[in-house]
Amino acid sequence: MGEDLFNEIDNLPDDILPEDQESDLYEHYRFVADKGQGQIRVDKYLAMHIVGVSRNRIQQAADAGCILVNDKPVKSNYKIKPLDTISVVMNRPPREMEIIPENIPLDVVYEDEDLMVINKPAGLVVHPGFGNYQGTLVNAVAYLLKDTPEYDAKDPRLGIVHRIDKDTSGLIVVAKNAYAKAHLSAQFFNKTTKRQYMALVWGSVKEDEGRIEGNIGRSLKDRMLMTVFPDGDYGKTAVTHYKVLERLGYVTLVQCKLETGRTHQIRVHMKHIGHTLFNDERYGGNEVLKGTNFAKYKQFVQNCFNICPRQALHAQTLGFIQPRTGEELMFEAPVPEDMASLLTKWRGYIANREI
The missing domain is CATH 3.10.290.10 (RNA-binding S4 domain)
Incomplete structure (x- = not known):
């Protein structure tokens, strides 16, 4: 090379x-x-x-x-x-990266001759990469489709159409053939897909709904982080729409809709407006950012971190047009167990106000 x-x-x-x-x-x-x-x-x-x-x-x-x-x-x-x-x-794989099919259980919520929709669990890396050459969603899909003649996991014209973070749960679509991949990719590029995320963020979000716009790019200080830059300086245009679903004292449950799709967009945009995702270690959400200094409260938050040991972000809704039939498909993934338990914990806190 x-x-x-x-x-x-x-x-x-x-x-x-x-x-x-x-x-x-x-x-x-x-x-x-x-x-x-x-x-x-x-x-x-x-x-x-x-x-x-x-x-x-x-x-x-x-x-x-x-x-x-x-x-x-x-x-x-x-x-x-x-x-x-x-x-x-x-930030791209080597030209010759071997994809080994692995029998990893997947929750396939829909499948037809062109595509499959998967409800990805938190903790599962989507693509093989630095430090994660096996045990990824791509390896699991390669196993599921190993008997599909036209599917080659190494062919960039097939496979994963978009990605969600390792520790984000929720819906993702996989193309089985080049025709489906091209058409689905175009829908994401043209922003005609319908995507909604559910996130628990630190703090009480002031407005019931809002729009966040700000260029997102890699931090000039730490290449592993993304950040919001002033318009025209660095990064790419990014727009996120949010709506408050539930207020839970020192945290807020919000729904986020992506108008664009940038790396860590929701995580970075919510942090930018002062509402870091709950337990988002990379962006500082694994600290007690709101609340009291009482030891009992701090222990309560630590218990919440233990219940949901990752950023509280779930790709809940995914909608797109089936490339071959033109039918509009819409899917919704239930709130995963760890986030559901986390919300129950905070609801109990609000109801009792003991801490």
Whole structure:
């Protein structure tokens, strides 16, 4: 790959698929420094180990957050130490990534000759990527469709049409053939699909409903985070509509509709207006952001974190046009058990007000 791979570094911030997706990073190179490795700059080390790539391009890759040492981004002047693990990652998979079919149970809520709709559980990664080469939704779908002649898990013209984050539950659509993939992708691109999410956020949302607009792009300080930028500076236009469903004291249950689909859109937009998703570790929602300082209250919140050990976000509704028949299909996934228990816990808190 060499220089051809590194020439794509400039496009790293672009989303791969039009959906509120996980910030997937795909490993393209991995090296482990020898026990006797002398301290050497990481850019020089990689220039010595990767054929056909300039040190200047490696430095640009480091600036883009694509050079990791022991799974953490480093600058080009980082000094390699013995037994360091050095990785070059991108936001697209290597051209030749083997997809191994795996018998992973899936909740298939609909299937026809062109597509299937799956209710993804929280914790299941959608696509193989850095640190998650197996045990993903793609591996599970490859197993389900292993006897379908026209389906090839490695063919980008087939398969997952959009993605939702690893720790987000809910509906996702898979195309079985190229015709379906093209038509479904066009619906997502043209914003004609119908998608609603349910989220529990910190704080009492002031307005009963509202619209959030703000460019979303990768943080200039931490490439693993997304952030909202002033219009015209960085990122891509993003619009989220929200509506309050239930007020539960120090948290609020909201419904979110995506007008666009950017990486972590709901998580970033809600944080931007001061309402971080409950237990969203990446964006600070796993801290007590609202409430009292009483130890009993803090223990109550910790119990809530234990009940729902992930961001409280669920892709509840998905609607689109069946590519071949033109029929409008609409699906709704029930609130998953962990979020349902979490809501029950907060309702009990509101009813009793003991804490």
